[in-house]
Amino acid sequence: MSSWPHWMIMPVVLPLLCGALLILLERNRPAWAPWLSVASLLALVGLSTHLLIAADSGEIGVYLLSNWRAPFGIVLVLDRLSALMLLLSNLLGLACALHALGGDAQRGAHFHALLQFQLMGLNGAFLTGDLFNLFVFFEVLLIASYGLLLHGGGAARLRAAIHYVSFNLAASALFLIAVGLLYGLTGTLNMADLALRVAALEAEQLLLAKSAALLLLVVFSVKAALLPLYFWLPATYASASSSVAALFALMTKVGIYAIARVFTLIFGASAGLMAEPAGSWLAILALATLVLGSLGALAAEHLRGQIAYLLVASAGTLLLAIGLGSPGALAAALSYLPGSTQACAALFLLAGQLSAARGSQADALQAAPFAYGRQRLGLLFFIAAIIVGGLPPLSGFIGKALLLQASQTHALMAWVWAGVLLSSLIVLLALARAGSTLFWASDDAPVPCSGPAPGVAAQLSCYALLALAIASGVLAGPLYRYASASAAQLYAPQAYIDAVLAQDSAPARFDVRKEMREAGLSKGGAQ
Amino acid sequence: MEMMLALAVGTLTGSGVYLMLRARVFDLIVGLTLLSYAVNLFLFLMGRARIGAAPILDGQRAANLAEYADPLPQALVLTAIVISFAMTALMLVLALRTRAETGSDHVDGEEPR
Structure with a gap:
């Protein structure tokens, strides 16, 4: 691992400290707050790049909190998948902060502090190796996301927030029940230790363990937007401000990460009687999600609603790849994930700029004049649409082609090919219709616009996200190599388990008990 | 004792x-609160129901x-209580704001047609 062991916890500690500091700064030095936030996010991006390079050596980094050995204490674990997700979340956080400089941050209090706490939750969820700690980080990121969703106020956001908050609270209750069941059965919550003990469960405990596994799947599917559980998503994402919606493009990926982690490590192929408790249901539901998500995009009346449905479809593609249950399919998913997430986030940012430029028509999918920027926005929309729709030569196409290739030997092959190709066609139709209505059928006119023209930072964040999405297609070779190495690492969980359980505590600099004894403070000395 | 506690968890969850x-919205908040009580009791029971046993060596x-x-479930319950308490407070604020902005206490912000 890297030279200084504490680098690994910095993605959690840094946003926590900056978030706390920002609350003070926003009151006393409001002009400094955005710069501290952006500086912290730049540092986080650098840090997660460093961790990604460290994880790419194939070594699994383990950080013992308070120096307690696993499974007695909480551990943070860094493997290839968590490093990739860390980098992606911090990049999106940076783009969100830059775009919010253009106005979204000023519509209410504490935007940047909430953003930092959101990233703390995301980074923690990607790093933790403990199931209850995963719950805690889920709550941290959810609480911050409630604040971000409501940021700026308004009746539409409040209505969406009631659904979003209550749905997620119910899901958290289910998460705790699943965690409790697993603890009651195995007596541990460390994921590596759970993997060993779940595999050794007796047949009579199977039913309870299976319910716990499926409850976890339901909880993660709420976050990941799987078929019967995605109905909260379109209204929520369409009502958030565009900077926030861009960051929320990553929120579904947390659920997908958790499914990929838990259902390869704890309930993976090596779990004996408990292997793959969901059977092929995950793949079937994901296919239905994919098709319904694309139909939703076709039926949407507003651009943001359409992008939200595109996110559902992209989550469906990723879950389908996980549901196929082979390292090849997972590698395809992981090379599809960065490009499609960044392109969807860029689309949300574009939708925000477009609404500002069209005044009262906002982002309705109707022809309406633009006050400025029609050609620039149109060009950017075109590039993002190619990536999301999965047309060659950009990254979306490569990811989907890899997925089709990986499903060739699977029993559901015909369904997968039909579903993926059909949904790509529908998405393409939806985006072509939206693009031609918004940009070709409209013209330029000095309409009263509802916001200022996007500043340098806001435009830069848009360009940067699209450039990253394009780069993940241009660099498809190295990305796919990394993705297949991650998938191989996930499907060989023994190395993860060994690394976590064998990690020794760091040698103590001083012996607390000895010093207490010498000072007459220990139990024996006090009596 | 197990039967009584199990019935309590079941009743709380059902209600x-x-x-x-x-x-x-008001019923929703009370419902979520009852659900979180059920979950806390359930977590507590997962450390096995014992009377008169100390958790500290x-x-x-x-x-x-x-x-x-087993002291661990008690620590888990404590964390869960803190989180659900904060979330109930947030839901209440949200409910009041929604009632003020939309004039309806239906979760959709308008009366069903």
């Missing part, structure tokens, strides 16, 4: 789910779970 499905008895109560 909580019923209230959540009534689609009024006193050094006089053998250190095993036959002599002591």
